[in-house]
Amino acid sequence: MSWGLSFVIHLIAALVIGLAVPALSALVFPFAVRRLSGFMSDRLGPNRVGPAGFFQPIADFLKLLLKEDVAPLKADRRLFRLAPAIAFITPVLAVSVIPFSKGFTIANLNVGLVFIVAFSSFTVLGILLAGWASHNKYSLLGGLRSVAQMVSYEIPMILNIIIIAMLVGSLSLNDVVGAQGKIWFIAVQPLAFLVFIVAGMAELNRTPFDLPEAESELVAGYLTEYSGMRFGFFYGLVEWGNASIWALTGATLFLGGWRGPFAGNPGWLILKVLVLAFAVIWFFATFPRLQVDQLMNFAWKVLIPLSLVNLGVTGLLIILLPNSFLPPVAAFSWASVITIILLMGPVLRKALLRKRLKLNPGTELGTSQS
């Protein structure tokens, strides 16, 4: 076979899978969010179109497709139109390094882990351009917020990916899955998994870090001026495509990738992705939203030091015990997770109450108590 043909086949396969993953997630996830969060908040959710409302996303997709695509008069038209496309690069490209089953990766790069992180910068770029090009203050604020947030949370994300790379000794995702034959890394590094989930929520702009599109403050953030299919691009394909990528990465890094009982296959990977996606939806239905300064403080004062300590200790253990480092790493990680869970709530509450006391040290007043 000539190299040209093999290249073309490769390209087509990559494009098909790269487009299928975000498209499928854009169809499945919004529906799942609406039904599941509906269930959590004691209501039905969409249940009219098709069996149990299952065709609702298709109806929504058609509606978005047929809607007029409006751009504000003073918007920068070219960038306004370009932005969703730029943001869409991330999920399409990032799929290519994910191993779907044994020996089935679109691009088996030896630095796949770095690539996944690197590709996410396109979403940041798209959102920033969308926010600026809309010529709307809410959009601009949303875009700026999102960039600050995504750039900040990329750091703990990368630090935790490095921890896994250190455990495996390779940056290739195939090696990562290969190393999890005996035990999944969630059991070895629960702390890294925890940080990965939290940082992932921030990277994806999901609750409780959904500030860039905080509908009660910024209307819809960078999405405010978008309508029709351009909105669909951002909301469906980019956002949920990225969620899929995040879940795929998480499943690969911590949950053993395509491994599972009865011969590993992509089915297991999909199941794990759905479990992680369920967490996203669960958070959405449960948490209020953080504030910008709190969000930044959390990244720089909690997550990054925590990840650095975890990285340092893990590295030290790997150097000291090059042959049997997994048990001590797991012991350290589990101990830290339990400490954090036990201590974080009370400590945080105490700090907040102290802050409140400082603001208003309780005024005594002649009041008629009943």
Next chain:
Amino acid sequence: MSAEPFVTGSEEAAGLAEELLAGLAAEVYPDAGRVVIVLQPGRLHEAALKLRDDKQLSFKYLSFAGGVDHKDRMEAIYILRSVNHSVVAELRAPLDRSLPVAPTVSDVWSTAGWHERETFDLLGIEYEGHPDLRRILTDAADGVHPLRKDSRPQRVKREEWRFEGIGAPRRLPGEEERINRS
């Protein structure tokens, strides 16, 4: 809790207020659970301060500031409450209807700031010394004070405003983007 005995009824409050406002009030009488204090012209601010700072009456809470147009005269009305007792005081300051000007009490009770803006808007009472006396509810009705008894419905002239597309800022007076530092 202050050690002062609380006021128990509107008669007692009326007596106290009469004593307190000697020379300021023209008339003080209890009526339907409240004390009505009719002030002499021009003594509003002094009376307000005295009523607020008095230990026993302690009218620290202004329910609202409003006005009534009596066709022949105008009255500025203030309803006062106290944390200590349940008697409500009603301050009435008579004003000249052709040129209703009252001193502001927004420095006595901060809440008067917006209530006076509203009364200025609806009745045209001008409050002297008010830090920010703009219309509040009916910005567009220039020169019309709808709650005056002689005001008739009329066409409100609107500022000519051309639609410049979505996103074009509509500048209102006093809303220019301020340059903070230079």
Next chain:
Amino acid sequence: MQNEPDLRLEEMVLNMGPQHPSAHGVLRLVLHLDGEMIVSVDPSIGYLHRGFEKLAENRTYLQFFSMLSRLDYLAGFFMEWTYVRCIEGLMEIGPPPRAEYLRVIAGELNRIISHHMAIGDYLLNLGAVTPVLWTFRDREDVLDLLEMLTGQRMMYNYARVGGVRYDLPDGFEEQCRKFLRRFPVMIDEYEQLITGNEIFLARSLGMGVITAEQALDYGLSGPNLRASGVAMDLRRHDPYSAYPELDFDIPTGASGDSFDRYKCRIEELRQSVRIIEQALDALPGGPVNMRIPPMLRPPAGAIYRAVETGRGEWGNYLVSDGSLRPYRLKMRDSCFVALSTMPKILPGHNIADVVGIAGSLDLIMGAVDR
């Protein structure tokens, strides 16, 4: 720093509202921002101004009646109650005791639905989607009860001069008691979801602090005032109707921050349950209204009557000249007052806190603009 023309910093003017997801109707806030921090706020109201005070002067006492519940459209009964109290005070009549108890029941049910909206909306402003749906679910039960009692779910027209419109319908007491048994469990459920949540605490503790002096100076009332530590409740302070015979507590806060305002409302829900239970137990027999002349002509004079609504003191200052129409009707609204504190308390907070604090102050633009 020297004056360097190149280093000018520009304040951003953000025009929040009147069309905005958390404008609580049509509130417009002109925000001057330094980054995300608020430098100054100028609330601009009047977008829902319908000229009620002028309309009252051009209608007979009874004609105006049907418009009252459009003021604070979430708890319309309080407006009717205040108005009939004014007319009854001028005419020096008092309704029969059974009517007073029915008014208390209707009033407390209104307080519950008002607080439901306040809590749900506040949390929606903070980005939590589930609480609002839970409070709406329970609000529905109360609206059913109110529909049984008054024939309407929103614009009740239940109060009458000298009594109330209808006596208790069959089955009301049973259904109401059923609701009162179930409701405290629901309140616990809200608290489990919200009150202990660290993100909610971070968003509400120490936010929008109003000291007791400030609160009195600004004439705040209702839960907003009590959250600052002033136990002033007109039901106790200036007792009316059947409240002197009922036993209930006045919950107060200590710090006057958003959290205290929220907590006061939650506690008031429990107190309302207590009050309704007692009112149902102690419901006296007898007629529910009295004969009044078909053309109301209250004697000339002026009167001020106020009712403690869910949002604070709603007062009517009614001047009668002995004719068929009110000479002057001035309505005192607590949301108007709460809104007027915003220029004082908002600077220094974030954009996110604008909606948070506005939500915790519980503003209803229908009542603010009148």
Next chain:
Amino acid sequence: MHFSTPIFYLVSALVIIPAVLMVAMRNLIYSAIAMIACFIGVAAVFVTLNAELLAASQLLIYVGAISILILFAIMLTRRRSGAICLFFHRQSWAALPAGAALAVVLGIVLGSARFSAGSAPKNPSTANLASLLFNQYAFPFELASLVLLVAIVGAVLLAMRERRS
């Protein structure tokens, strides 16, 4: 000929277009976008050279961090439609000798370098790169981070003073 060779030439040629556009565009934002496109093109060149780590780093650092910060700065300072710049202005006279000097230096470097085809490893190991960076070149590496640290502290200081005044 391996299939990546024509792609390498193609990509290298394509990279020049955004590079020229970046200089020629009169809208600052568009310039920045062209610059980003140029960076991406360079990353693609690295991929065709089998230097995947370098490509990923290029994307991560230049596209993901540096250009975003530049855009951020432009958007914050010039909100309205990104200020049109003049194409010919006084700076172009100073740029001419500077550009000529750069061309000379680059020409000398390119002329003196010896390109040996096929000597590059097909799969440059990340481990080799790391050991080089942290052993042989540890001092320049640390020096570079020191310079960056100073820059960060300086930036923080400037921002702090701005807020205080």
